[in-house]
Amino acid sequence: MKSNQIRRLFLDFFEKRGHKIVPSSSLVPENDPSVLFTTAGMQQFKPYYTGEKNAQAQFGSLNTASIQKCVRTSDVDEVGDESHLTFFEMLGNFSFGGYFKEDAIKYGYEFIKGELGLSISHVSVFGGEDDLPEDSESEKIWKEIDPNLTIKKARRKDNFWGPTGDEGPCGPTTEIYVNNLEIWNIVFNEYYQNQNKTLKKLDTPGVDTGMGLERLTAVVQEKQNIFETDLFLPLISEIRKLASKQDTRAERVIADHLRSAAFMASDGVLPSNTDRGYILRRILRRAVRFGRLIGLKNEDLISLIEIIDRHYGEIYPLIRANKGVIAHEFEEEIEKFSQTLDKGLKEFEKGTDAFILFSTYGFPLEMTLEIAKEKGIEIDTRDFEEKFKEHQDLSRTSSSGMFKGGLADTKEKTVKLHTAHHLLLAALQEILGKEVKQRGSNITEERLRMDFSFPRKLTSEEIKKAEKIVNNHISSGYVVKRKEMPKIEAESMGAEMEFGAKYPDVVSIYFIEDDRGNIISKEFCGGPHVENTGDLAGVREPDGSIRKVMFKILKEEAVAAGVRRIKAALE
Numbered sequence: 090m091k092s093n094q095i096r097r098l099f100l101d102f103f104e105k106r107g108h109k110i111v112p113s114s115s116l117v118p119e120n121d122p123s124v125l126f127t128t129a130g131m132q133q134f135k136p137y138y139t140g141e142k143n144a145q146a147q148f149g150s151l152n153t154a155s156i157q158k159c160v161r162t163s164d165v166d167e168v169g170d171e172s173h174l175t176f177f178e179m180l181g182n183f184s185f186g187g188y189f190k191e192d193a194i195k196y197g198y199e200f201i202k203g204e205l206g207l208s209i210s211h212v213s214v215f216g217g218e219d220d221l222p223e224d225s226e227s228e229k230i231w232k233e234i235d236p237n238l239t240i241k242k243a244r245r246k247d248n249f250w251g252p253t254g255d256e257g258p259c260g261p262t263t264e265i266y267v268n269n270l271e272i273w274n275i276v277f278n279e280y281y282q283n284q285n286k287t288l289k290k291l292d293t294p295g296v297d298t299g300m301g302l303e304r305l306t307a308v309v310q311e312k313q314n315i316f317e318t319d320l321f322l323p324l325i326s327e328i329r330k331l332a333s334k335q336d337t338r339a340e341r342v343i344a345d346h347l348r349s350a351a352f353m354a355s356d357g358v359l360p361s362n363t364d365r366g367y368i369l370r371r372i373l374r375r376a377v378r379f380g381r382l383i384g385l386k387n388e389d390l391i392s393l394i395e396i397i398d399r400h401y402g403e404i405y406p407l408i409r410a411n412k413g414v415i416a417h418e419f420e421e422e423i424e425k426f427s428q429t430l431d432k433g434l435k436e437f438e439k440g441t442d443a444f445i446l447f448s449t450y451g452f453p454l455e456m457t458l459e460i461a462k463e464k465g466i467e468i469d470t471r472d473f474e475e476k477f478k479e480h481q482d483l484s485r486t487s488s489s490g491m492f493k494g495g496l497a498d499t500k501e502k503t504v505k506l507h508t509a510h511h512l513l514l515a516a517l518q519e520i521l522g523k524e525v526k527q528r529g530s531n532i533t534e535e536r537l538r539m540d541f542s543f544p545r546k547l548t549s550e551e552i553k554k555a556e557k558i559v560n561n562h563i564s565s566g567y568v569v570k571r572k573e574m575p576k577i578e579a580e581s582m583g584a585e586m587e588f589g590a591k592y593p594d595v596v597s598i599y600f601i602e603d604d605r606g607n608i609i610s611k612e613f614c615g616g617p618h619v620e621n622t623g624d625l626a627g628v629r630e631p632d633g634s635i636r637k638v639m640f641k642i643l644k645e646e647a648v649a650a651g652v653r654r655i656k657a658a659l660e
Contacts, residue, residue, distance in 0.1 A: 090205075092306045092320050096156055096404070099180045099300075102200055103154035108182060111148065111155045112581045113405070116356045117365065119576070119593065124254045125365050126353075130157035130181030131253070131276075131297040133577070137185040138258040138278050138295045144185040147575070151187030156180055156302070158352055158405065162368055165375075166455060168345050169338035171314035175372060176349035178302040186293040193275050193296040194230045197265055205309060207267045209238065215249055215261035216242030221288075224248075224261040224277070231263070250276040250297075256284045258291065267308050273300040316341050324348065324396050331392070333384030340383070346376040347390065351397045354415045355407040357590065360422045371453030373419065374426050378456060381430070387423050391416055406583055413524025414542045417651040426451050437464055443473040495531055502534040505625050505659060508569060508618045509559065509640055510537045511601060513657060514585060515610040516558035517541060520551055527587045528652050536643065536658040543653045547645050559640040562601070562609060566623030570600045571616060579613060586613040628659060 090098075100110050114133035116126050127133070134153065136142040144151050157179045167173040182196065201207050212231055217223030223242065231240055242248075251259030258278040265273040276297040280288040303315040312318050316325060324344040329335060353369045360370040380390050394416050402409035433450030437460060446452040452460075454473055461468045510530060517525045521543060529540035547555075576596045580586075584598050592613055599618055601610040619625065627635040638659040648654045 090309050092302060092318065093404075095205075095302065095306060095309060096178075096180075098204055099200070100154060100156070102204055103152075103182050103196070106152075106196065107150060107187075108152045108154040109148040109150040111153045112577045113155060113157045114577055115580070116158055116160055116353055117358065117591065119591070125368065126160040126162075127157065128159055128161050129253050130155055130159070130179040130299050131183060131258070131278075133157070134183050134185070134297070135253070135257050137183075138291065138293075138297070139281060140292060152182070152184045154182040160349060160353065160368075162372070165372065166459070169342045171316070172304070174303060174315070174345050174349075176345065176352055180300040180302055180305070181298050182296070183298070184296040186295060189294055189296060190227055190277055191230050193277070193298065194227060194263060195234065197273055197275055197298070198234050201265055201267065201273065207272075207308065209235075210266045210269050211239035211241055212266065213241045213243050213248055213262075213264045215263075216244060218245040218249070221245065221249070221261075224263070227261070227263045227277070250274065251278070252282050256282055258282075258295065258297070259288070260294070270304065270308065272305055272308060273298060316344070320400075323400055324393060327393060327396050328383075328385070331385055331389040336379075336383050339379040342379045343376050343385070343390070343393075346372040346379075347393050348397055350376070350419065351394060351408060351415055352401075352405070354418055355405065355411045357586075359418060367453075370422065370451075371455060373422050374451060374453055375456055377423055377426055377430065387420070387427055390423055391420050394419065407580065410523060410583060411526060413522070414526050417542060417544060421651065434460070437461070437466060440466055443468050443470065444476040447473070447477070500534055501629060502659070503532055504617050505619055505628070506532050506534075506537040507614070507616070508601075508622065509563075509625055509657065509659060510539060511599060511610045511612050511614070511618075512559045512562050512622065512640075513537070513539060513555065513655065514541070514612070515562075515601070516555040517543075517655075519558060520554055521547075527585065529587065536656050538654060538656050540648055540652055540654050542651060544651050546647070547653070552642050552645060556640055556642055563622050563625045563640060565603065566621050567601050567603050567609060569618050569620055569622065570602065571618070572598050572600065574598060582611070584611045584613055625659060 104110055114127060118124055118127050118132055137144040144153070158176070159179050160176050162175050164173050165175055168175060184193070201209060214227045215224040228240055231238055248262045248264065249260070250262045251257060259282050260277045260279040262274055262276045264271050278295040278297050279291060281291055282288055303318065303320055306318045306320055307315045310318050315321065321344055325340050328340050328343055350369055350373050353365070358365045358369050360366050360373060362370070376390060394412065398409055398412050429450040433446055433452050436446060436450065443454060443457045446457050447454065454470070458468055510532060514527055524542070526542045527539060528542055531538040573595055576592050579596050579598050586592065596613050597615055599612055599614045599616065600608055601622060602608055625640070626637060628638050629635055640657060641660045642655055642657045644656040646654050
C-alpha cells in the first residue's frame with residue numbers, strides 16, 4: 090500500500106464516522122508563542138479543548154481528523170539513523186466532547202486491524218504516578234475488545250502526553266504497538282497544565298491522537314526503516330544518481346533536511362539568524378555540508394526541489410505554488426554558505442571561537458560541534474550562547490518598528506490603488522507564471538509599490554502586456570467581493586498571500602470575478618477595496634469632477650537578488 094493510499098484511507102475512515110476533515114495548519118503556529126513550529130496535530134485545535142472556541146460552530150462537528158505537517162528539531166543531530174526526522178506528517182483524530190476513551194480506543198483498533206490488516210503486538214496504558222491515578226478505564230476497554238491482548242502499564246514519562254509548549258491541554262495516553270514499535274498515541278485530554286506545571290481538570294475532556302505517517306508507512310510496506318518507504322525513496326534515489334560516492338547517513342540527512350526546509354519555506358519562513366529563520370538556515374547548511382561529503386554540487390541540491398514538488402505538490406498546494414520562491418531562496422542561501430564553507434573549515438585548524446564561525450562564516454553551532462568532535466577540538470558553548478543572545482537582542486532592537494500596518498489609509502485614491510495592486514499581481518502571474526509571489530507592498534494616494542519574486546528584469550513587452558491586462562480588467566467592470574473564512578480554508582483554495590506575512594485564524598479574502606464567474610484574483614487582504622474594477626477608471630478631483638485615468642507602470646527595478654519592484658499609478 091502506497092503512502093498516498095494510507096493518507097486517503099485514514100481520512101475516509103474518520104469521515105465515514107462523522108469527523109470533519111480539516112486541512113493541515115501552517116508550520117508557523119498562530120497565536121501560540123510557546124513554540125516556534127507546529128509540533129503536533131492537536132496544536133491548531135488547542136482553543137477547542139479549553140473552551141475558548143466552539144468546535145461545533147467552527148466545523149459543524151465536535152469531532153475532526155487531519156493530516157498535519159509538523160517540525161521537531163530537538164533531535165536534529167540524530168537524523169541519519171533509521172527513525173529520526175525533522176519534518177513528518179501526523180495523522181490524527183480529535184474530539185472536543187463528542188466521544189472519549191471507549192470510541193477512541195475502538196477506532197484505533199478498527200483502523201489498525203480492520204483497515205490496514207496489521208497485528209497489534211501490545212498496547213500500553215498510564216499506570217499512575219504521584220497524585221495522578223492509573224487509567225484503569227482504558228485497560229478495561231482494551232480487555233473487552235481483545236481479552237488476549239497484552240497490556241503494559243507505564244509511568245508519566247511514557248504514557249502521559251503534553252502539553253505542547255509550556256502550558257495547555259494534556260492527559261494520560263494509551264499507545265498501540267505493531268512489531269513492538271509504537272504506531273499510534275491516543276491522548277485523553279483531561280487536564281490543563283499551567284505554566285507553573287500545576288494541573289487542573291478540563292470542564293470537557295477531549296481526545297487527541299497522533300500517528301506518524303512515515304513510521305506507519307514503514308510498517309505497512311514492511312520496510313526496515315522509514316527511508317526505504319515511498320516517502321523517501323524517490324529523493325534518495327535521485328541523491329544517489331547525482332552523488333559521486335555513497336554514504337547512507339549523508340543521503341538520509343540531505344533528504345530529510347531538504348524536505349523539511351521546503352515545507353518551512355512554503356509556509357513563509359526565510360533563512361535568517363533568529364528564531365524560525367535560524368532553524369531553517371542551520372538545516373539547509375547541514376544539507377550543504379553533507380552534500381559536500383558525497384560530491385553533490387549546489388545545483389544538485391536545488392534540483393531536488395523538483396522531486397519534493399512532484400511528490401508533495403498536489404497534497405500540499407503551497408509547495409507547488411511557492412516552488413519558484415523556495416528554489417530562489419535555497420539557491421541564494423546555499424551559494425552564500427558555500428562561499429564561506431571552505432574558509433570556515435580552515436578556521437578549525439586554529440582552534441577557533443564558535444561565534445566567529447557562526448557570525449563570520451555562517452556555521453550553526455550544531456555543525457561546529459559536529460566538526461569539532463570529528464577533529465578532537467573543544468568548543469566553549471557557554472561563550473557562544475552569551476554572544477548569540479547579544480546578537481539576537483541587537484537584531485530585534487534594530488528591526489523593531491520596521492513593519493507597521495500599510496492598510497490604514499482609506500482615502501479614495503489609495504483604496505483604488507489597493508484594488509489595482511491585486512489586478513497587477515494577477516496580471517504578472519498570467520504573464521510570468523504562478524511562481525511570482527508578492528514579497529512586500531506600499532500604497533499611497535499617488536502610487537502603488539509591489540515587491541515580487543522573479544529572477545530577472547521584465548522586458549518592455551511584458552510591462553506593456555501587464556498594463557494592458559490590468560486596464561482590460563478595469564474597463565470590463567468586474568465585481569469585487571469580500572469573504573471571511575478560516576485561514577486554513579483560504580490556504581487550501583490557493584488564495585494569494587504575501588510571502589512571509591502572518592495572518593489570523595479567520596481571514597478576509599477579496600475575490601475579483603469576471604461576468605462568467607471566473608476568478609481573476611483571490612487574495613488575503615484586510616482591505617479596503619472598490620466594489621467594481623470599473624471604479625478605477627476615474628479619479629475624483631478636489632472640485633468634484635471625475636478625471637479619466639489608465640493604469641500605468643512607472644518603474645520596474647531590482648531590490649534584491651531574485652526580488653523585483655514595480656511602481657505604478659492611475660494616470
